[in-house]
Amino acid sequence: MLPGLARLAAGPVAIMECRQNIPCNPCADACPRGAIRPFDDINDCPELDMDRCNGCGACLACCPGLAIFVVDYTYSPDRVLVKIPYEFSPDPQAGYRVEALDRSGRTVGMAEVINVQVYKNKTRVLGLAVPEAIALEVRHIRQLRKGSSHE
Amino acid sequence: MKTDIAIIGAGPAGLVAALHAARAGARVLLLERFPYLGGQLIKQTHKFFGSRSEYAGERGVDIAGRLIGEVNAADRVTVWEDSAALGYYPDGVLTVRHQGEFRTILPGKLIVATGAAEKSLVFPNNDLPGIYGAGAVQTLMNVYGVLPGKRLLMVGAGNIGVIVAYQLLQAGVEVAAIIEAGPAVGCYQVHAAKVERCGVPIYTSHTVKHAQGGSSLEGVVICRLDSDWRPVAGTEKEFAVDGMCLAVGLSPLTELLWQAGCKMCYVPELGGNIPLRDDDLLTSHPDIYVAGDVAGIEEASTAMVEGKIAGLAAALASGDPAADLRPELTAAKAQLRALRAGPLSAKIRKGLAKVTKSALAEVV
Numbered sequence: 001m002l003p004g005l006a007r008l009a010a011g012p013v014a015i016m017e018c019r020q021n022i023p024c025n026p027c028a029d030a031c032p033r034g035a036i037r038p039f040d041d042i043n044d045c046p047e048l049d050m051d052r053c054n055g056c057g058a059c060l061a062c063c064p065g066l067a068i069f070v071v072d073y074t075y076s077p078d079r080v081l082v083k084i085p086y087e088f089s090p091d092p093q094a095g096y097r098v099e100a101l102d103r104s105g106r107t108v109g110m111a112e113v114i115n116v117q118v119y120k121n122k123t124r125v126l127g128l129a130v131p132e133a134i135a136l137e138v139r140h141i142r143q144l145r146k147g148s149s150h151e
Numbered sequence: 152m153k154t155d156i157a158i159i160g161a162g163p164a165g166l167v168a169a170l171h172a173a174r175a176g177a178r179v180l181l182l183e184r185f186p187y188l189g190g191q192l193i194k195q196t197h198k199f200f201g202s203r204s205e206y207a208g209e210r211g212v213d214i215a216g217r218l219i220g221e222v223n224a225a226d227r228v229t230v231w232e233d234s235a236a237l238g239y240y241p242d243g244v245l246t247v248r249h250q251g252e253f254r255t256i257l258p259g260k261l262i263v264a265t266g267a268a269e270k271s272l273v274f275p276n277n278d279l280p281g282i283y284g285a286g287a288v289q290t291l292m293n294v295y296g297v298l299p300g301k302r303l304l305m306v307g308a309g310n311i312g313v314i315v316a317y318q319l320l321q322a323g324v325e326v327a328a329i330i331e332a333g334p335a336v337g338c339y340q341v342h343a344a345k346v347e348r349c350g351v352p353i354y355t356s357h358t359v360k361h362a363q364g365g366s367s368l369e370g371v372v373i374c375r376l377d378s379d380w381r382p383v384a385g386t387e388k389e390f391a392v393d394g395m396c397l398a399v400g401l402s403p404l405t406e407l408l409w410q411a412g413c414k415m416c417y418v419p420e421l422g423g424n425i426p427l428r429d430d431d432l433l434t435s436h437p438d439i440y441v442a443g444d445v446a447g448i449e450e451a452s453t454a455m456v457e458g459k460i461a462g463l464a465a466a467l468a469s470g471d472p473a474a475d476l477r478p479e480l481t482a483a484k485a486q487l488r489a490l491r492a493g494p495l496s497a498k499i500r501k502g503l504a505k506v507t508k509s510a511l512a513e514v515v
């Protein structure tokens with residue numbers, strides 16, 4: 001399910017946390033590179049061709065389950081860029097420091113918002129720079145109180 | 152007033168039924184009890200599942216806008232808002248309260264797409280202000296922009312409970328916990344993951360023991376249930392909350408079907424009493440079709456496909472369709488089967504087996 005170390009080192013790649021057979025397939029339609037195999041049965045789980053995926057994040061923005069993330073281990077020598085879907089206001093801004101939360105909502109460290117992509121369906125895709133140790137755990141953020149966000 | 156097809160209810164099923172029946176050449180009268188169209192769709196701020204043909208990846212409220220726009224632009228669709236169907240009689244007359252006036256309609260075919268009502272839960276003080284159904288919470292927040300409370304407890308971890316919990320978080324409300332009487336959540340795992348990463352705990356095998364408060368809700372005491380669904384003494388937990396949201400299931404709104412004499416069957420898998428029907432969604436009454444939650448509680452995506460099937464089938468049956476509709480009808484049925492083919496739809500398939508064509512032949 002997770003990309004191997006060699007694939008992580010080669011550049012951005014999607015991680016799909018969609019492991020239940022539910023009737024849903026827009027991710028496959030969204031991929032501009034055909035990296036998500038077309039569904040035979042709409043209840044199948046998505047299958048990602050990691051060699052074809054370049055981590056663009058198009059699938060991430062359209063996924064109704066908010067279950068797709070992108071990691072880029074080539075972002076910088078000491079930090080990994082993690083892209084997450086985000087649907088809370090206010091919109092974080094590039095440069096903000098935010099708390100990084102794991103799948104259970106626990107704070108696992110700090111993240112810096114590098115960029116915010118706004119998609120047509122209003123889902124935001126946040127690019128977060130995080131320490132490598134937590135790169136595969138970060139799934140959500142908590143914004144700090146107003147005024148302290150980017151000091 | 153005469154029309155080829157009258158459709159009762161302008162939610163996802165009724166809107167799609169109207170569009171397809173009109174495209175097939177039928178004159179359609181679309182009746183909606185509320186002063187605005189869209190049914191539950193207008194409250195759905197989350198992205199929908201399904202495939203491209205059910206608008207997957209788009210938000211329910213945006214799908215509503217798109218369908219309502221198409222219905223309003225359609226030549227052969229007449230829309231009556233603020234219009235409640237009152238009764239359907241053996242001479243084929245449908246009576247309607249249309250903006251305060253009593254009206255009679257003579258439709259060739261009738262499509263009933265009245266949707267569902269929320270179920271409630273019995274516990275001491277369940278009538279305290281601050282205790283809502285999930286639909287009411289969504290109406291307050293997403294239609295009128297009013298927060299239902301500062302800190303809420305969600306009861307029910309099906310898709311609706313967990314999605315509404317997520318919408319509450321988006322609106323800035325604290326969700327103290329989600330509790331679920333069953334031993335596991337009923338929602339899609341990805342929906343549960345969205346609220347879990349926000350730190351919301353989910354307690355399975357738990358129910359409400361009682362609510363407490365003076366003039367409004369101040370707290371809720373929950374307790375654990377054993378494997379026979381009996382409360383376990385000493386497991387009480389108290390939450391200080393000013394709101395509680397009940398998302399404990401839906402019940403089909405079938406009054407008109409009963410009144411019109413359709414054969415009904417109690418199917419707990421699909422929410423209660425539902426009409427017997429064939430795969431065109433024709434009931435035991437030769438002129439009444441059904442679509443959406445009134446035919447059995449499912450998702451909005453299946454409601455839209457059912458609307459398409461009922462709209463096409465009713466147009467076909469009313470005589471002179473503009474084109475051969477059968478290929479499109481067959482494709483829609485295949486689309487519906489595909490949506491229901493997964494392991495999570497096993498219960499729905501079991502329920503449908505009790506009310507579809509073969510069952511109809513036996514009972515009628």
